[in-house]
Amino acid sequence: GQAISQQGNGQGAVACLSCHGPQGEGNAAVGFPRLAGLPADYLSHQLRSYRDGTRQNPMMQPFALALSDEDIQAVSAYYASLEGPNLPTAYQAAAPENTAEWLAERGDWENTIPACNQCHGPNGQGVRDIFPPLAGQHASYMAAQLNAWRNGTRSNDPNGLMQGIAERLSEEQFGLITAYYATL
Ligand code: HEM
Ligand code: HEM
Known part of the structure; x- marks a missing residue:
């Protein structure tokens, strides 16, 4: 998983880090999503969706098509294992005007x-x-x-x-x- 993320898979999928960042942090300026800490099953569902066309994106589709089922599993597990953003834990009830x-x-x-x-x-x-x-x-x-x-x-x-x-x-x-x- 880490190898695919950093070097690609040698079968047409380029290194994910060129867009999703070295720590899977994404890129807010151009709208590339953060992948770090997303659930592995969610990530693999997205990669299969880009492959089968139920999620269409010209940038992601060629890379997803070049990933085998095993690649998808490995790279999804890798990104899921990276630390996500610091999430708030305190809960305060919302006010309607917010x-x-x-x-x-x-x-x-x-x-x-x-x-x-x-x-x-x-x-x-x-x-x-x-x-x-x-x-x-x-x-x-x-x-x-x-x-x-x-x-x-x-x-x-x-x-x-x-x-x-x-x-x-x-x-x-x-x-x-x-x-x-x-x-x-
Ligand atoms: C979206 C994985 C390479 C650009 C995504 C998503 C995943 C993913 C799982 C969906 C995230 C979500 O639903 O929250 C990967 C993997 C890669 C890779 C595993 C390497 C094999 C790249 C590269 C680029 C790129 C090289 C740029 C050329 C994007 C963009 C989106 C996206 C623009 C959002 C597409 C949309 O609007 O549906 N990627 N990615 N990705 N990725 Fe990648
Ligand atoms: C995915 C926003 C309410 C179920 C997403 C994503 C966004 C989003 C931006 C894409 C995340 C990504 O690509 O990483 C919102 C907002 C909501 C809302 C702003 C309220 C206004 C809900 C509710 C449900 C729901 C109420 C359940 C009934 C889902 C599911 C996905 C998703 C299942 C993943 C779909 C997939 O597998 O591709 N949501 N959501 N959402 N949301 Fe929501």
Whole structure:
């Protein structure tokens, strides 16, 4: 896994670190996601999705296509083992006027949007295997993913959970929620 991350696999997958960074930290300026500390099963699901086209991205697809099942397993385990960002542990209930925090913790039921943390875990820290952490992920990258669900280039989520949410978010909520999780 570490070898693929740093040197590629010699079969067409280049070194991941050129985009995802030497510690899997990603690159906020260009919207490349942090991979460090994401769940291994989530990472391998994404790599298979780029391979089978249920998640379309011209930058990632050629590398994913060049990875064998074993490569995917190894590189996913490697990134999962790297330390993620420092996550907050203290819990303070949200106030309704704090739009982003309220959306994260309570949702927006007038528009049928459940609380993000219902699935992504308290403080957006992620819930093992299926639900990726949002805390500390780059806002630029998260915005790109919400747009990908809106325009159908990402349709890989198991129960179509994210697509409806992405579509129902207002433009204001969209900007505030991605900034909120990025700075948690
Ligand atoms: C997204 C893995 C190489 C650019 C991702 C994701 C994974 C991943 C798992 C999804 C992250 C998530 O859902 O949170 C890898 C691995 C690589 C590799 C294992 C090496 C074999 C690269 C390289 C580039 C790149 C070399 C740049 C040329 C991107 C971009 C995205 C992404 C732009 C976001 C794509 C989107 O919007 O769906 N990568 N990556 N990756 N990666 Fe890589
Ligand atoms: C993935 C945002 C609510 C289930 C994601 C991702 C983002 C996101 C940005 C992509 C992460 C990445 O690529 O690393 C949000 C926001 C929410 C919200 C802003 C609230 C407004 C929910 C809820 C559920 C859910 C309520 C469950 C009912 C999922 C799942 C994935 C995901 C299953 C991973 C899909 C896959 O395997 O590709 N979410 N989310 N999310 N979210 Fe949410």
